[in-house]
Amino acid sequence: MSRFPKDNWIKDALAKGYIIARENGDIYRAKRATKDGVVDRSAGYAKVAVQVHKKTGRVYFNMTWRNFKKSVLVNRIVAWRFHPNPDNLPQVNHKDGNKENNAKDNLEWATGSENEKHAHRTGLKSGRGSANSNAKLTVADVHAIRASDNPVPALCDRYGVSRSTITNIRNNKTWTHV
Template identity: 50%
Template sequence: MKFDKDAWLLEAIRIKYIIPREDGTVWRRKWISADLKSMSREVHLIKQRTHKATQRVYFNLTFKGITKSVLVNRVIALAFLPNPLKLPQVNHIDGDKSHNYLKQPTPELVEKWGEYQLEWSTGRDNEKHAHANGLKTGRGSQNSNAKLTAPQVVEIRASAESPSAIAKQYGVARSTIVNILEGKTWIHV
C-alpha cells in the first residue's frame, strides 16, 4: 500500500504537532507521545533547508515513527488553501521557490501576482506557468536544437495548409509539424 504523505501531514497539522503559519514558517512541538495523546507545550521553529539542485525549501519531519522530507510550500497549502479539485502540485505564483508565505506581502505584489503566493495546480499548468513567466528554459525556442520560435508555432497552428506544405515553408520535417498540431510538442505555447 502506498504511503499517503498528505494524510500524514494533515494529521500532524490537525493535532497541532506541527503548526504552519501564513508567513511560511512551520513550528513543531518539542515532543509527542507514541500514542499521540500528549505533547509538549513548548514549540520550536523548524529549520528549513534549500535543496541545492532544485532550490525547493524543505524540512525533515518525524511523526508517528516515520521520517520524511517535507516541502514547505506543500505544508502551507495543505494548512490554508482549499483543494476541492484535488490538484496534485503547489505552484509558487511569483516563481520564487523560497517564497513560501501564503499571501503576497505588499500591495505592489498583490497587483502583479494576485493576493496569494501559492496555489494548487496540475503538473501541466505548473509547467506552463514556469515557461510563460520565463522561469524555465530548455524548451521551445530556448532549446539549442529548436528550429522554430513560439510565434512560428502559433502561425503553424493557425494555418489551413497541409502538414507537408507547412513543413516545406518552415524548413522542418513533416513529423515536426504533425507533433505541433497534435499537441505533442510545444505544449507550453
Template identity: 35%
Template structure:
C-alpha cells in the same frame, strides 16, 4: 499580515505550519530509549533548500520521519483545493516565498507553462543542456503528425540525431509535454498554433 498557525495533517499535536511558511514543533513530552521522560519545547524548525530550490523540513512522529516541502504544507493547510489539483505554484516564481498569498493550486501542465512563460525553468525544452532538438523541430514533428504523415517517414529527417525511441516519445507527447499543437502551450514567441 498576521501569522496564523494550523496543525500539519498527519502530524497533529507535533507540528504546525503558518500562513507565512514557517514550521514549528509543538511542546510535548516524549519517552527516550532509556525510559526517561523528556519535555520538548516549542521550536521554529529551520528549513533546508533542495537542489531545485524548494524549501523543506523533516518531520518525525513515533520514529517515522518524512521530508515535506514547505509550500505544499502551506497550500494544504490554508488554500482550498476543490478541483483536487496536484501541484502548488509560486505566483511570483520565488521558491523561497512560501507565504499563502504567493501560492496557488495548479495542474502539472499549468505549472510548467507558468515557469515557461516567466523564464523560471531553465532546464525545460531546448534550454536543457542535453537537448539535441529545438522547439521548432518539435513543433514541426507534431504538425506533421497532426497532418497525418507517417512516423517512419518523418523520422527519416531526424534519424542521424535522435534514436527511434526518443523520437516516439516526442511523437506520442511523452516528452516535450510543454509543446502541444492546438493548445498553444509553446507560444512563448507568438508562434501560431
C-alpha cells in the same frame, strides 16, 4: 507493497498540532509528542530549521511523526493549512516563481500542466535550446554546425543527431534564439 500515504501523514501532523504553519511560510514543530501522535502543547513549539534542495531549489525539512521519518516540502504544508483543495490538485505553484517564498499569498494549488505553463509564461523555464531537457546539443555545438563546411552526414555522425536536425539548424528553422 502500497505507497506510503505521505499527504495524509502530513495532514494528520497538522490536524494534531504537531506542526504549525504560519502565513509567512514559517513552520513550527511541537517540542514533545508521543509515538502515538499525542502532542504535549504545554511543552511549546520551536521554529523548524529548513533546507534548500541544491538541485530543485525547493525548501524542505525532515520530520518524524508516528514513527515515520520523511522529508517534507514547506510549500505543501502551508498550502494545506491555508488553501482548500476541493479539486485535489497535485502540485503547489509559487505565484512569483520564487521557490523559497512559501508565504500563504504566494501559493496556489495547480495541475502539473498549469505549473509548467506558469513557469514558461514567467520565464522560469524557457524550454529552448540546451534548457530543453531533451536537447542533445549545446549552444557551442549549434555555432560549430552553422560554421562548418562538413557534409550533413558527417555532422550527424559527429553530434549523434538526425539529418533534419542538422538541416534545420543550418536553415535557422530551429535554435533561432542562438
